[in-house]
Amino acid sequence: MNASRFSKLEARPSYADEVYQALLDAISDGSLAPGTRLTQEEIAEQMNVSRSPVLQALQLLRKDGFVQDAPGRGVLVAPLDADWTSKLYEVRGALDSLAARLAAQRCFRMDRALLDNGRTTSASSSIKAMIDADMQFHLAIYRASGNPLIEESARLHWAHLRRVMGAVLMVSGQRHAIWDEHAAIADAIAAGSVARAAELTEQHAEHARERLVARLRIVLGETGSSV
Amino acid sequence: MNASRFSKLEARPSYADEVYQALLDAISDGSLAPGTRLTQEEIAEQMNVSRSPVLQALQLLRKDGFVQDAPGRGVLVAPLDADWTSKLYEVRGALDSLAARLAAQRCFRMDRALLDNGRTTSASSSIKAMIDADMQFHLAIYRASGNPLIEESARLHWAHLRRVMGAVLMVSGQRHAIWDEHAAIADAIAAGSVARAAELTEQHAEHARERLVARLRIVLGETGSSV
DNA sequence: ATACTGTGTTCTGTATTCAGAATGTAGACT
DNA sequence: AGTCTACATTCTGAATACAGAACACAGTAT
Numbered sequence: 001m002n003a004s005r006f007s008k009l010e011a012r013p014s015y016a017d018e019v020y021q022a023l024l025d026a027i028s029d030g031s032l033a034p035g036t037r038l039t040q041e042e043i044a045e046q047m048n049v050s051r052s053p054v055l056q057a058l059q060l061l062r063k064d065g066f067v068q069d070a071p072g073r074g075v076l077v078a079p080l081d082a083d084w085t086s087k088l089y090e091v092r093g094a095l096d097s098l099a100a101r102l103a104a105q106r107c108f109r110m111d112r113a114l115l116d117n118g119r120t121t122s123a124s125s126s127i128k129a130m131i132d133a134d135m136q137f138h139l140a141i142y143r144a145s146g147n148p149l150i151e152e153s154a155r156l157h158w159a160h161l162r163r164v165m166g167a168v169l170m171v172s173g174q175r176h177a178i179w180d181e182h183a184a185i186a187d188a189i190a191a192g193s194v195a196r197a198a199e200l201t202e203q204h205a206e207h208a209r210e211r212l213v214a215r216l217r218i219v220l221g222e223t224g225s226s227v
Numbered sequence: 228m229n230a231s232r233f234s235k236l237e238a239r240p241s242y243a244d245e246v247y248q249a250l251l252d253a254i255s256d257g258s259l260a261p262g263t264r265l266t267q268e269e270i271a272e273q274m275n276v277s278r279s280p281v282l283q284a285l286q287l288l289r290k291d292g293f294v295q296d297a298p299g300r301g302v303l304v305a306p307l308d309a310d311w312t313s314k315l316y317e318v319r320g321a322l323d324s325l326a327a328r329l330a331a332q333r334c335f336r337m338d339r340a341l342l343d344n345g346r347t348t349s350a351s352s353s354i355k356a357m358i359d360a361d362m363q364f365h366l367a368i369y370r371a372s373g374n375p376l377i378e379e380s381a382r383l384h385w386a387h388l389r390r391v392m393g394a395v396l397m398v399s400g401q402r403h404a405i406w407d408e409h410a411a412i413a414d415a416i417a418a419g420s421v422a423r424a425a426e427l428t429e430q431h432a433e434h435a436r437e438r439l440v441a442r443l444r445i446v447l448g449e450t451g452s453s454v
Numbered sequence: 455a456t457a458c459t460g461t462g463t464t465c466t467g468t469a470t471t472c473a474g475a476a477t478g479t480a481g482a483c484t
Numbered sequence: 485a486g487t488c489t490a491c492a493t494t495c496t497g498a499a500t501a502c503a504g505a506a507c508a509c510a511g512t513a514t
Contacts, residue, residue: 014497016286039465050499055467056283059243063287073507074465087374094325098317147314153380241467266495277469282497300477301495 015053020060022047027066027077028159029128030166036077037070064156082222085164086213092157093205095150096138100189100201102145107192110140115183122175130175131165137182141189161212168215181207242280247287249274254293255386256355257393259304265294266301291383309449312391313440319384320432323365326372326381327416327428334419335371337364342410349402357402358392364409368416388439395442408434 013021023043026032040051040058047054058075061067070076118133135158142151181204188197217223240248250270253259267278267285274281285302288294297303345360362385369378408431415424444450 016497041465051466052279052498052500056286056497059283059287060290063290071506084376087376090325090329090374091322091376091380094321095318098321102317147317149311149314149318153318243467268495278496279468279470283467298476 015049016056016060019043019047019049019053019057023057023061024066024159027061028162030163032077034077034079034163034167037074038067038077039074065160080164080167080216080220082213082216082220085160085216086209088157088160089205089209089213092154092161093202093209095154095157096141096205097198097202099138099141099145099147099150099154100185100197101194102147103141104189104192104194104197106144106146107190108141108144109190110137110144110186114140115179115186118179118182119176122179127166127169131162134165134178135162141185144189164212164216168212168219174211178204178208242276243283243287246270246274246276246280246284250284250288251293251386254288254304255389257390261304261306261390261394263304264297264301265304292387307391307394307443307447309440309443309447312387312443313436315384315387316432316436316440319381319388320429320436322377322381322384323368323432324425324429326365326368326374326377327412327424328421329372329374330368331416331419331421331424333371333373334417335368336417337367337371337413341367342406342413345406345409346403349406354393354396358389361392361405362389368412371416391439391443395439395446401438405431405435 023032032038038058040054044051044054058067062069062075066078067075068078114133114137118137121129121133138154138158139151142154181200185197185200185204188200250259259265265285267281271278271281285294289296289302293305294302295305341360341364345364348356348360365381365385366378369381408427412424412427412431415427
């Protein structure tokens with residue numbers, strides 16, 4: 001068997017991984033609402049597996065902060081928390097800024113389609129498409145940074161943010177402002193302006209944080225900020 | 228039962244958590260050398276539990292990058308990797324810088340004992356004590372930042388770094404330079420000099436990165452840098 | 455009526471069993 | 485001798501079985 005004519009078939013992901021992904025998706029896109037009670041048996045039955053892989057998946061999700069231990073009765077899809085989200089944005093801002101700096105050092109030229117696509121989706125399409133375009137833009141920068149750890153962390157952050165974004169239903173006017181900022185960031189990176197790219201990115205994260213957290217507080221019926 | 232005379236007994240951590248911690252400690256402090264093969268049965272027997280909690284613990288550790296899937300035969304304690312470590316330091320630097328900025332905004336006055344303690348340990352004591360003092364210094368800043376997510380991420384980073392630090396056996400001269408930098412950072416934070424604290428911290432992380440990664444490459448017998 | 459206690463139900467985490475995949479080894483064949 | 489195949493071994497991940505903790509409810513005593 002010298003002729004390597006056969007394509008490698010990728011290893012089947014374990015059930016535990018699949019359950020993890022399925023739950024993560026459902027939680028991120030809001031189809032599992034914050035506060036929902038989950039039991040291992042329920043999930044196991046619905047996905048046609050035993051409780052073992054479900055248990056493992058839930059442990060992973062707990063570590064990531066997507067579910068909490070409910071008092072005694074199963075686990076809870078983590079409720080939305082404005083303070084926590086605000087702090088998550090702080091971390092994300094630092095990471096985004098780092099990624100922008102690194103990408104600018106390489107004068108990364110982003111595919112303009114990402115920007116164009118973002119603008120068009122922000123005008124018309126669904127919330128989901130808007131969030132997705134947003135994420136794709138930032139993911140491109142993470143990848144361009146050459147540091148895979150950034151994307152790894154950011155993926156988790158974005159899963160959390162998707163949840164919040166979906167819940168607060170940003171209006172398209174705000175979305176437009178976002179893509180102006182995106183364009184400026186892309187230009188700075190392509191021009192190799194390291195400091196400027198970092199600064200714009202930090203401001204962008206800060207703006208996004210303010211917009212999002214303020215709206216989240218309204219949705220949650222919170223009165224003031226404790227942070 | 229109105230008199231609350233009884234101290235709450237804390238919930239017993241699950242076996243899975245305990246196995247996770249025990250393995251994490253052993254890997255971080257080097258008693259489980261990089262490249263060591265681990266089997267679930269071995270661990271289970273040594274810790275007097277069944278394979279179930281061990282499996283869960285290993286999944287967690289795999290997600291954190293402390294172990295890898297060995298080809299077909301068990302898992303492997305992750306080998307040290309200079310490039311990867313370098314990138315980890317990039318992320319840590321960004322987070323440290325953020326923490327320093329936030330701590331400086333609050334003019335956090337650090338307990339001088341941490342600094343004094345660091346200097347004395349760097350002169351005489353064991354490697355372990357030196358690393359510990361280093362970590363305690365940075366942990367204090369993370370806590371002072373008021374953003375618990377920073378400490379959460381950083382704990383993982385430090386577990387990785389402890390491994391590397393232990394492996395390269397820094398000489399005490401370098402250690403001394405570190406505590407000069409620490410003192411300067413603490414001063415800047417206490418003075419509320421946000422920008423300066425951030426800058427010093429970033430430089431500190433960069434220095435530490437260069438020192439550590441260079442030594443690691445020597446230990447690993449690598450020739451050049453691909454980053 | 456109210457407060458307390460005992461019991462049933464529910465759900466988790468751990469142990470145990472089971473089935474499948476990968477490696478190593480011995481033997482057969484050229 | 486070298487190579488291929490069949491089998492034994494080893495190890496994992498999933499399924500099942502088991503024991504203990506937490507809540508809910510009912511019944512009893514005051």
